[in-house]
Amino acid sequence: MTKGRMEAFSDGVIAILITIMVLELKVPHGADLADLRPLGPVLLSYVLSFVYLGIYWNNHHHLLHAVRHVDGRILWANLHLLFWLSLLPFVTHWTGETAFAAVPVAAYGGVLLLAGVAYWVLVRALIAREGRDSVLASAIGSDFKGNISIVAYLVAIPLAFVERRIASGLYVAVAILWLVPDRRIERALAERRE
């Protein structure tokens, strides 16, 4: 089975998620600059989620680049990841509307955590299919970034109830960590070619 349709479907879902979030930027009734002020936290959470979805799309792109075949198990591991990503607009909006209140910030972390776990499961399913000595397996390696992200979410969720600014800051820090795309796979592919 070819991977083309799975890529196309994932691209479609992520493209829709990244754009429907903007529907929650409710237009103010007034026409003054001051009317934009309440939108501040909504815009902030939108930017954060836009970057996270961009990171997932980017890494998904790199991940599948090193893969040749997919099977039913991989299709479902992928849908499982898309499910958790599909809840991102909901927690984004809740976080923004409540100006980063404790429970929404923790819920945001929970969705990020479950999406992170789903990505990990997808990577395992792909490695199981490609083989332990495949390009993909050597490229992923010990997956330092993935592990540190999961730890950061696990710390941020309870922390949201104590100090929600630091919890939110942790999400930003993880995003910055990932903004550098996963060059490991590109490098491993280049090495194999030589």
Place this chain on the structure above:
Amino acid sequence: MTKGRMEAFSDGVIAILITIMVLELKVPHGADLADLRPLGPVLLSYVLSFVYLGIYWNNHHHLLHAVRHVDGRILWANLHLLFWLSLLPFVTHWTGETAFAAVPVAAYGGVLLLAGVAYWVLVRALIAREGRDSVLASAIGSDFKGNISIVAYLVAIPLAFVERRIASGLYVAVAILWLVPDRRIERALAERRE
């Protein structure tokens, strides 16, 4: 005529349907955990419909994999399937909002039934085109899973007015039955290759 654009269009529609359902997860005004509680049934029906749309996408993917050509009749049989799937967000939301009341649960089953029939019609149109001794025809065979699903929906719809929990449970059972993707087609294709 190539099947590429029909696959792309179906992927697009299913990707949109699977994601716009999340727009119905209305963000609570409060910021407490208790504010999430009324969302319980809405989230439950969302998960069920996400899985159903995932199953349809998955099986559609497998089905068209064994097909080489499409014609006008197939394009319309496909649009007919997409029409019934497009009503899934509506009955999903209605079922969730009313916490799985009798009529919405029956309506949910009605949409599943009509989508199931539309899938059956699409399969017949494809077999009519590919031939009775094609890979596809032998892969589909007696279509046990498709038939049992139709029966389950037919039982669940009147049952919703008596015991809506069992009716809803039947939808979950059919989903679990289908979660294992249609390996018959993969197997038949592999056999033909040998």
Place this chain on the structure above:
Amino acid sequence: MTKGRMEAFSDGVIAILITIMVLELKVPHGADLADLRPLGPVLLSYVLSFVYLGIYWNNHHHLLHAVRHVDGRILWANLHLLFWLSLLPFVTHWTGETAFAAVPVAAYGGVLLLAGVAYWVLVRALIAREGRDSVLASAIGSDFKGNISIVAYLVAIPLAFVERRIASGLYVAVAILWLVPDRRIERALAERRE
């Protein structure tokens, strides 16, 4: 320039239009069958527009199948068609909400008319590029169906103010006329191959 991206973009826009219309099927607050009754005209106009968008996608698919190259002029003729199609959800909802009142029915016809004209302009732009003795030009021929549709819309728009049922019936009649896909192009392509 290849036509692939223009096809993909058009597929995307039409797939979104065909699905966002369902967002207007507002879920009733009650859970009785009677609560569905006010949705009757909304569902009716949804079905009609779903079929029209299906027809446009289908014919667009056939039209571009016979085309090899696109240029800037064709890209804009295509965007112009997508613009009028993008207004279909608006008039669909208005027609449904007002239970097929005179002005909305006339507006619906106006959007169909302008989309029909835009399709005609796109066909001309494609023929200008492919040449008057191309497969496409001979396949389109005198374009009986396209012309009769334009005439039907022109009759239906004023008629909506006199007898809105006949005007609405004309839209249904045109849709039925088009439901048979444009086999002329398929036939002309097959003949050329021989």
Place this chain on the structure above:
Amino acid sequence: MTKGRMEAFSDGVIAILITIMVLELKVPHGADLADLRPLGPVLLSYVLSFVYLGIYWNNHHHLLHAVRHVDGRILWANLHLLFWLSLLPFVTHWTGETAFAAVPVAAYGGVLLLAGVAYWVLVRALIAREGRDSVLASAIGSDFKGNISIVAYLVAIPLAFVERRIASGLYVAVAILWLVPDRRIERALAERRE
């Protein structure tokens, strides 16, 4: 890394943006022609944004046509452009709802300015990758149109507070300037082939 998925993802996002704007065309409660009148400015800003998104899609199409490879930096430059374009529905709706009031018109220009800058950054990233003597670099050349657009936005933003009609007129003028697609790239590609 191939450019296919980046094109598909961009097409998806732009197709969604261009269509979700129509969701803001709220259906009037009445059924008279007079009920459409308040929609005038909303429709006007919709048309303008539809044309701008069409221009971006068109130029993006031409731009990537002359490119062979993409890397992580280009993927993010592209996502950065899509981010600013994703704010277009918001300012479109605000401008329409307030009948082109000063602050919304300035905000509209601000989003156009930042999208223009993001496009410039994407072009630089592509040239950096393709080389200073590539087809792309010679095709872009001094980028007169891009520069004049940035200047026009910079003039229009403060002007919106003085005379919002002229500011809005400047946006229309820039759109007309770009409606002629970027033939420089087509020409350079054709020359190179000879």
